[in-house]
Amino acid sequence: MDTTVTSGEEEKVWDGGNRPLGASYGKLMMWFFLVSDALTFSGFLASYGFSRFKFIETWPIADEVFTHVPFFHGNFPMYYVAFMTFILIMSSVTMVLAVDAGHRMQKTKVVWYMFLTIIGGAIFVGSQAWEWATFIKGDYGALETKGGRILQFVNADTGERAALADFAKTIPEDRVNHERKNGVWYYEGESLPSFSMNEVVAGFSANPNILIRTETINEEGEKTLLTREASLKKIKDATLVVEGANLVRNEYGSRLFADFFFFITGFHGFHVFSGVLINIVIFFNVILGTYERRGHYEMVEKVGLYWHFVDLVWVFVFTFFYLV
Amino acid sequence: MAHEHKLEIFRGLWKFKSNTQKIWGVLAFLTAVTAVEVALGILKPAILVNTDILGMKLLNWIFIILTLVKAYYIAWDFMHLRDEKSALRRAIVWTPIFLVLYLIFILLFEADYIYNIYKDGYVAWEF
Numbered sequence: 001m002d003t004t005v006t007s008g009e010e011e012k013v014w015d016g017g018n019r020p021l022g023a024s025y026g027k028l029m030m031w032f033f034l035v036s037d038a039l040t041f042s043g044f045l046a047s048y049g050f051s052r053f054k055f056i057e058t059w060p061i062a063d064e065v066f067t068h069v070p071f072f073h074g075n076f077p078m079y080y081v082a083f084m085t086f087i088l089i090m091s092s093v094t095m096v097l098a099v100d101a102g103h104r105m106q107k108t109k110v111v112w113y114m115f116l117t118i119i120g121g122a123i124f125v126g127s128q129a130w131e132w133a134t135f136i137k138g139d140y141g142a143l144e145t146k147g148g149r150i151l152q153f154v155n156a157d158t159g160e161r162a163a164l165a166d167f168a169k170t171i172p173e174d175r176v177n178h179e180r181k182n183g184v185w186y187y188e189g190e191s192l193p194s195f196s197m198n199e200v201v202a203g204f205s206a207n208p209n210i211l212i213r214t215e216t217i218n219e220e221g222e223k224t225l226l227t228r229e230a231s232l233k234k235i236k237d238a239t240l241v242v243e244g245a246n247l248v249r250n251e252y253g254s255r256l257f258a259d260f261f262f263f264i265t266g267f268h269g270f271h272v273f274s275g276v277l278i279n280i281v282i283f284f285n286v287i288l289g290t291y292e293r294r295g296h297y298e299m300v301e302k303v304g305l306y307w308h309f310v311d312l313v314w315v316f317v318f319t320f321f322y323l324v
Numbered sequence: 325m326a327h328e329h330k331l332e333i334f335r336g337l338w339k340f341k342s343n344t345q346k347i348w349g350v351l352a353f354l355t356a357v358t359a360v361e362v363a364l365g366i367l368k369p370a371i372l373v374n375t376d377i378l379g380m381k382l383l384n385w386i387f388i389i390l391t392l393v394k395a396y397y398i399a400w401d402f403m404h405l406r407d408e409k410s411a412l413r414r415a416i417v418w419t420p421i422f423l424v425l426y427l428i429f430i431l432l433f434e435a436d437y438i439y440n441i442y443k444d445g446y447v448a449w450e451f
Contacts, residue, residue: 021408021409021411021412021415022408022409022412023408023409023412028412031412031416034416035416035419035420038420039420039423039424042420042423042424042427043427046424046427046428046431047431049428049431049432049435050431050432050434050435051435052435053432053435053436053439054435054438054439054442055439056439057439057443063365077365077366078362078365078366079362082358082359082362085358086355086358089351089354089355089358090351092398092402093347093348093351093402095402096347096401096402097344097347099404100343100344100347145451146451147448147449147450147451149450149451214450216450221373237451304402304403305403308398308399308402308403309403311398311402312395312398312399312403315391315394315395315398316391316395318391319361319387319388319390319391322365323361323365323384323387324384324387324388
């Protein structure tokens with residue numbers, strides 16, 4: 001109310017429409033959000049670093065965990081994640097091109113570039129889902145000891161990892177999965193792994209060429225391989241058969257590794273997913289001509305900032321999860 | 325603001341005729357850096373793995389530096405911070421850098437301390 005009485009110049013200042021730092025209100029607020037979101041991600045990655053430095057001698061080696069490429073068999077560390085990184089950078093490029101075309105008010109070009117960006121984002125989210133599914137399923141299987149350490153198996157002749165199915169015996173025994181309806185407190189038992197503890201131990205004793213690999217990283221930066229005698233002694237500590245990964249235990253090593261993997265890539269994937277949804281909304285707005293009528297395509301620029309930020313975060317996740 | 329773009333990267337070493345060309349140039353650079361990272365990650369050259377600088381492998385330092393280089397070009401050219409006023413740019417960039425460096429310093433030192441406690445303590449962890 002007061003502003004209506006004061007001079008015209010002050011009225012302009014308080015009436016809104018100012019652009020401090022040469023950026024509009026919406027863009028400034030997007031930057032506020034991105035900076036705070038960057039701090040959230042930094043918190044996650046720093047706590048990952050914390051846990052890793054805490055267990056620096058036993059942390060899983062990422063190259064040995066993420067070795068799969070869809071439709072191909074064999075050992076391809078990192079190739080698929082590199083492909084995902086490239087897809088995301090590529091969709092960032094089409095996004096900048098959309099923003100650039102928006103500045104020049106070329107509606108058709110904006111539509112096409114937005115479309116390509118959405119496709120890129122969808123491929124990335126799909127790849128991440130596949131990565132999760134592969135990680136959860138696991139590949140070789142392992143044993144867990146009383147102290148919660150993971151024991152993996154190696155074929156002494158080839159030096160390659162040995163899967164439980166390669167050596168475990170099939171013993172006719174009664175394995176009952178505890179179901180919810182039989183429990184006093186209505187808890188379900190954990191699902192049964194493909195082999196029981198007895199079958200793995202019997203198979204291990206019968207195959208002298210199978211050795212145990214512990215979590216400890218030796219001087220050469222590889223996991224420690226036990227001798228046959230030490231392996232036979234070590235297997236007595238085992239209590240559980242572990243296949244794949246969940247939030248409580250995983251066959252790859254330190255439990256925290258899987259927890260952080262799910263949490264950080266999940267949080268990032270959620271960002272990409274919501275980014276795709278926002279992009280779709282903007283995409284239809286462009287088609288409907290909303291920004292043409294508004295006279296500028298700044299909304300495309302704002303959603304673009306968010307999209308590039310998602311790419312920026314992935315660059316860091318890629319380094320700290322897969323490379324370092 | 326929106327229509328003026330600074331069309332050179334690498335401190336003027338690489339100049340572009342239009343904004344579109346600059347975008348493709350930056351893409352080429354980012355792809356090259358990623359390719360180098362992946363190649364180093366697969367080959368793991370012995371010299372880089374066995375040299376330790378400040379408690380970390382030289383290879384890991386290279387990865388981190390290359391990551392920061394990529395982050396710089398994504399923020400400067402894709403998020404066009406290069407074209408914003410320097411006050412806005414500094415507020416956006418230095419606030420997280422300051423806070424994150426502080427956080428990393430505290431957490432990694434604490435983690436190393438806990439690692440030593442586990443290692444030298446009288447409680448067994450490997451069983």
